[in-house]
Each structure stands twice: as structure tokens, then as C-alpha cells.
Amino acid sequence: MDAMRPSPSPAPRGSARISVAAAVAVVAALAAVPAFVSNPYALHIMILLFLSVIMGSAWNVVGGYAGQYSVGHAAYYGIGAYVTLIFMTQYRIMPWWGTWVAMAAALAVALVIGSITFRLRGPYFVLASIAVAEVIRLTVLNWKSVTNGAEGILSGPIPKIAFGETTIKFISKVPFYYVGLAMVVATVLANLAVQHSKLGYYFQAIREDQDAAHSLGINLTFHKNVALGISAVFTALAGSYYALYVRFIDPSTVLTIDVSVQMVLICIIGGIGTVLGPVIGALVLVALSETLRSNLITDVLISIGAVSAESRVGAFLKEHLSHAHMLIYGVLVVVVILFMPDGILGWVRQSMRRRALAAAGEKR
Amino acid sequence: MALFLQSVVSGLLVGGVYALIGIGLTLIFGVMRIINFAHGDLLMMGMYGTWIAFTAWKLDPFLSILLVFPALFLWGAFLQRTFINRVLGALPQNQILLTIGLGLVMSNTAMFLFTSDYRILTTSYSSESFQLAGLSLSSPLAVSFVITATITAILYWFLMKTDTGQAIRATAQDRDAAQLMGINVRWMSILSFGLGAAFAGTAGALISPTYYIFPQVGQPFTLKAFVVVVLGGMGSVVGATLGGLLVGVTESLAAVYISSGLKDLVVYVVFLLILLFKPAGLLGKSRM
Numbered sequence: 001m002d003a004m005r006p007s008p009s010p011a012p013r014g015s016a017r018i019s020v021a022a023a024v025a026v027v028a029a030l031a032a033v034p035a036f037v038s039n040p041y042a043l044h045i046m047i048l049l050f051l052s053v054i055m056g057s058a059w060n061v062v063g064g065y066a067g068q069y070s071v072g073h074a075a076y077y078g079i080g081a082y083v084t085l086i087f088m089t090q091y092r093i094m095p096w097w098g099t100w101v102a103m104a105a106a107l108a109v110a111l112v113i114g115s116i117t118f119r120l121r122g123p124y125f126v127l128a129s130i131a132v133a134e135v136i137r138l139t140v141l142n143w144k145s146v147t148n149g150a151e152g153i154l155s156g157p158i159p160k161i162a163f164g165e166t167t168i169k170f171i172s173k174v175p176f177y178y179v180g181l182a183m184v185v186a187t188v189l190a191n192l193a194v195q196h197s198k199l200g201y202y203f204q205a206i207r208e209d210q211d212a213a214h215s216l217g218i219n220l221t222f223h224k225n226v227a228l229g230i231s232a233v234f235t236a237l238a239g240s241y242y243a244l245y246v247r248f249i250d251p252s253t254v255l256t257i258d259v260s261v262q263m264v265l266i267c268i269i270g271g272i273g274t275v276l277g278p279v280i281g282a283l284v285l286v287a288l289s290e291t292l293r294s295n296l297i298t299d300v301l302i303s304i305g306a307v308s309a310e311s312r313v314g315a316f317l318k319e320h321l322s323h324a325h326m327l328i329y330g331v332l333v334v335v336v337i338l339f340m341p342d343g344i345l346g347w348v349r350q351s352m353r354r355r356a357l358a359a360a361g362e363k364r
Numbered sequence: 365m366a367l368f369l370q371s372v373v374s375g376l377l378v379g380g381v382y383a384l385i386g387i388g389l390t391l392i393f394g395v396m397r398i399i400n401f402a403h404g405d406l407l408m409m410g411m412y413g414t415w416i417a418f419t420a421w422k423l424d425p426f427l428s429i430l431l432v433f434p435a436l437f438l439w440g441a442f443l444q445r446t447f448i449n450r451v452l453g454a455l456p457q458n459q460i461l462l463t464i465g466l467g468l469v470m471s472n473t474a475m476f477l478f479t480s481d482y483r484i485l486t487t488s489y490s491s492e493s494f495q496l497a498g499l500s501l502s503s504p505l506a507v508s509f510v511i512t513a514t515i516t517a518i519l520y521w522f523l524m525k526t527d528t529g530q531a532i533r534a535t536a537q538d539r540d541a542a543q544l545m546g547i548n549v550r551w552m553s554i555l556s557f558g559l560g561a562a563f564a565g566t567a568g569a570l571i572s573p574t575y576y577i578f579p580q581v582g583q584p585f586t587l588k589a590f591v592v593v594v595l596g597g598m599g600s601v602v603g604a605t606l607g608g609l610l611v612g613v614t615e616s617l618a619a620v621y622i623s624s625g626l627k628d629l630v631v632y633v634v635f636l637l638i639l640l641f642k643p644a645g646l647l648g649k650s651r652m
Binding site: 334 | 399447450454455456458460461464466467468469470472473476587590591623626629632633636640643
């Protein structure tokens with residue numbers, strides 16, 4: 001049954017150097033983007049993409065590598081968002097310190113939750129993770145003196161930061177872009193480190209067969225907790241980034257089960273338990289939801305004359321298609337689970353392998 | 365004391381509906397070992413079905429069960445045949461995600477068709493209540509409790525006395541052995557998913573006079589159904605019935621004695637405690 005999983009097949013030697021070079025080139029190109037692109041909407045989409053990559057990669061550590069399907073990561077995302085903004089608005093603590101506090105808080109909560117819920121397996125663990133996230137959401141909703149309840153927290157502008165002569169003002173989207181890019185690099189590197197470290201092998205052993213891993217002397221609860229801890233810290237980072245970028249949070253945006261589900265979807269659609277999977281998943285989901293939200297598809301349909309803007313169909317599409325991105329997510333998940341259980345990345349790899357085999361067969 | 369009794373009784377009335385939702389979920393889990401994350405969305409479909417029947421033909425919500433039950437049964441059977449059946453041997457995670465995906469499709473299609481406006485179904489008796497032994501009972505909830513009890517009783521009879529019911533129980537006990545005994549396991553799976561969906565839809569019809577109807581209404585009910593089912597032991601119909609009543613009473617008492625904002629919190633904390641200390645449920649290992 002586990003044969004369906006993408007086993008991290010060792011890449012042939014020499015290709016590692018190429019992929020490092022490719023990765024550096026991609027990051028360099030991304031770093032150069034704000035120099036050429038000043039359109040705030042384009043930068044906004046890139047920031048959303050970065051956020052999704054961080055969320056997906058963060059979940060991937062515990063869900064993908066250690067195989068513990070938490071559907072309650074909204075808890076850590078929300079803690080990241082809330083701690084950062086509460087510290088900034090109420091205690092006037094600079095967000096770049098607040099974020100660290102938020103990550104520490106998420107880590108602490110994760111370790112408590114983990115040591116309780118990791119005694120459970122399979123579907124029971126999934127249910128427990130959801131219940132814990134709900135408990136945290138309801139606590140935030142009812143702890144009005146600190147969290148402002150359902151009204152949420154609206155923060156003023158983010159204080160500027162000074163490095164000697166240069167000051168960075170968080171007014172335009174450019175500083176957020178660079179911060180996001182740096183966080184993406186850090187998160188993806190963390191995934192890479194996990195995949196190739198001894199710790200990562202322990203995680204994957206637990207994922208493949210916990211009892212076998214246990215019998216080989218791997219401390220299950222400890223290693224699951226380590227995986228959850230790493231995952232929670234990066235999830236809190238994403239939450240904190242979101243809160244500072246949007247400057248408004250409430251329980252129904254950062255603490256709902258939708259956030260948790262979205263994190264899982266990014267990984268499933270891209271390819272779970274791989275470094276590139278969450279990146280691909282985030283690319284697909286952000287591209288899809290933004291084209292729908294901006295009514296691009298309807299505009300294209302109208303401009304090529306498939307439907308007229310005045311007709312009832314055109315009006316209906318314009319009215320409704322922009323809200324349909326969750327519907328498309330749902331369809332996408334169903335399709336991916338049924339037809340590409342290893343995600344887009346796994347599907348691409350498999351069809352490439354098949355093509356290579358076919359080519360080898362022809363030669364013979 | 366009167367307050368205590370009053371809240372216990374109102375809790376039981378609401379708990380009856382929870383029990384019905386939980387029974388559907390536990391039936392599906394028992395036979396297929398699949399946790400249906402789209403369960404609340406099936407309930408949502410039942411609510412909208414009732415609402416449409418009420419606004420279009422002035423059909424009484426309780427009568428519309430006669431429509432909603434078969435409709436949701438067919439829908440559930442279709443879902444099982446086309447989607448769920450393909451992942452029966454897959455990783456549990458993938459099964460969960462498939463049902464999450466199906467749920468997203470259902471709730472967002474509802475949003476597409478009906479917008480996210482809150483709908484209310486106001487009957488002449490929506491806010492009516494009557495007195496019984498000094499306690500005040502909400503009429504629609506009391507009627508729905510009676511209907512729930514009847515349906516549950518019929519289900520027990522069906523599972524215990526009929527051949528098909530016994531075949532379902534056998535499939536739940538041991539799928540392979542049941543197949544070897546000549547039971548059509550595929551058909552039993554379709555049947556139980558259909559029944560599970562029909563129960564969820566019926567519960568939706570029953571609560572539609574007292575709840576807001578909107579596309580995302582299902583999610584909290586999905587979570588609550590999990591609580592109900594785990595409390596009673598996954599796969600146990602008797603357990604789900606008791607679990608439903610227990611959750612209803614816990615909620616009602618928590619609302620009265622702690623705070624109405626915290627009632628769900630209390631339920632989830634109880635749920636976590638049960639998961640940790642008695643994961644097989646309060647009734648132990650019994651199945652169906």
C-alpha cells in the first residue's frame with residue numbers, strides 16, 4: 001500500500017549540482033523582480049504565492065515527511081498571527097521581535113498538543129488535531145480582553161526599521177516581497193535539510209511503518225514532536241507574515257479549518273513529502289484562485305466572443321465565477337486523489353519515467 | 365433543579381438530531397472504515413432541499429423528509445459508486461482528503477446556486493413551545509425528536525432482523541469474511557453510504573425550521589458528528605445514539621452553567637479527553 005508513495009529516489013550524481021544552480025538562478029531572478037516590476041498587483045500575487053509556499057512547506061514537514069496528517073495547523077497559523085499583532089498593537093513590541101515570540105509560542109503549544117495527541121493514530125489523530133484547532137479558535141473567540149473576540153485586530157502601519165543609514169518603510173509591497181522571498185528560501189531549505197538528514201530518515205521511517213520504526217529503536221513520540229515543532233514554527237512564521245501584510249486578523253480568517261485544509265491541499269496537489277511539491281501546489285492554487293477572483297476567465301471568454309457581456313450567461317459568470325475558487329479547489333482535490341495520488345509532481349515524474357522506459361524499449 | 369431538568373431535556377431534544385447525524389457517519393465508518401468529512405455538507409443539502417420544497421410548494425419541513433430521504437440516499441449511493449469506492453484500499457489520508465474535496469464541491473456549489481445569504485424557513489410553529497410536567501419544550505424540536513426516535517428504531521429493526529441488515533453488519537465486522545460468505549460487499553457499501561447520506565439529509569430537514577440555512581452550515585455539524593461517533597465508539601449505532609444525546613446534554617448544560625459562547629469548547633474538550641483515555645468510545649469495542 002505504501003508503494004504508492006513517491007520514494008525519494010536518489011538523483012544521479014552530478015544532477016545535484018545542476019539543481020543547486022537552477023535553484024540559485026530562480027531565487028536570483030525572483031530577487032530581481034521588484035527592480036523591473038512595480039505593479040503592486042503583480043507583487044501582491046507574488047506575496048500570496050510566497051505565503052502559500054511557506055504554508056505548504058511548513059505542513060509538509062509533519063504531514064509529508066513524518067506522515068502525521070494534521071488538519072489543525074490553523075492553530076499554529078493563528079497563534080503566529082495573533083501573538084505578533086497583539087504584541088505590536090498592545091505592547092508596542094516591534095514585529096521583528098514579536099514574530100520570534102510568536103514562533104516560540106507556537107512551538108510551545110505544538111509540543112503540548114503533540115505530546116497529547118501523538119498517542120493517537122490514523123483517523124483518530126486527524127480528528128484530535130481538528131478538535132485542538134477548534135479549541136484554540138473558540139478560546140481566541142471568547143477571550144475578548146486580549147484578542148478582541150470576533151471583531152478581530154486591526155493594526156496601524158508597521159513601524160519602520162533602521163539599519164544605520166538606511167531605513168526600510170513597510171509602506172510599499174517591496175519590503176514584504178523580499179521578506180517573503182527570504183522566508184520561502186528558509187522554509188524550502190528546512191524541507192531539504194529534513195529530507196536529507198538522519199532526522200528526516202527517522203520521520204520517513206515513521207511514515208512508512210510506525211511499528212517497524214519503533215522496533216528499530218526510533219522514539220515515535222519524540223520524533224513526531226520534533227517534526228510537529230519544526231512545522232509549527234514555520235506555520236507561525238507564515239501566520240505572522242500574513243498578519244503583518246494584511247494588518248487585520250480575526251478568528252474566521254486565520255483560525256478556521258479552511259486554513260488547515262488549504263495547507264494540506266497545497267501539499268497534496270503538488271506532491272506530498274517532496275521538497276518541490278508544496279512549491280508546485282502553491283503555484284497551481286494561487287494561479288488558479290487569482291485568475292478566478294480577478295474574473296480573468298470571464299474577461300477572456302467575453303473578449304474572444306464565446307459569451308457576450310450583456311447576455312445572461314456572461315452576467316452570471318461575471319457575478320459568480322469570481323467566488324468559485326473554493327469550488328475549483330474541491331474539484332481539483334477530487335481529481336488529484338483519484339487520478340494522481342502522488343500529486344502533480346509525482347504524476348509528472350511517473351509519466352517521464354514511463355516515457356524513458358518506452359524510449360529504452362524502442363532502442364532495443 | 366427546574367433549570368437543570370429544563371436544560372437536560374432541551375439537550376436531549378437537540379441530542380436526538382445529533383444522534384441521527386452520528387448514526388449516518390458511524391454506519392459509513394463501520395462498513396467502509398472511511399471517515400466522511402462531507403457528512404455535514406450532506407446535511408446542508410438536506411436543509412436546502414427542505415427549504416426549496418417549502419418555498420416552492422409550501423411543503424411542511426417534516427413532510428419533506430419523504431422527499432429528502434430518498435434523494436439523499438440516491439446521491440450518497442452515487443458518491444459511493446463513483447468516488448468513494450475507488451479509494452477503499454487507499455491510504456486513510458487520501459480517503460479523508462477525497463471526502464473533504466467532495467464536501468468543498470458540495471458546499472461551494474450550494475454557494476454558487478444559492479449565494480451565501482442566510483435563509484430562514486419560518487413555519488407557523490417555528491418558535492412555538494408547549495408545557496410538559498412544568499418544563500417548556502420547543503414544538504419543532506419535540507416533533508423532530510419523535511421522528512428521530514422512530515427512524516432510529518426502524519434502523520435497529522432493519523439491521524437486526526432483516527437479511528440485508530445482517531449482511532451490512534457482517535460486512536462491518538469483517539469485509540473479507542463477509543465476501544467469502546457470498547455477501548455482495550460492494551452493494552452493502554453503496555447501501556450504507558446511501559443510508560448514511562439519507563440520515564444526514566433527514567437531520568438537515570429536521571433542523572431546518574430552527575436553524576439558519578447557508579452553504580457553510582455543514583462544517584460544525586461534521587465536527588459534532590465526529591464527536592458523537594467517537595464518544596459512542598466508531599462503528600457502533602447504539603453508541604452513536606447515546607453519544608448524540610450525551611453531546612446534546614453536555615452542550616445544553618455548558619450553555620446554562622458556563623457560558624453559551626463556550627458550549628462548543630466544552631464539547632471539544634470532552635471529546636479530546638475521550639479520545640485520549642477511552643479511544644474505543646464509552647461503550648468499548650461494540651460494533652453495530
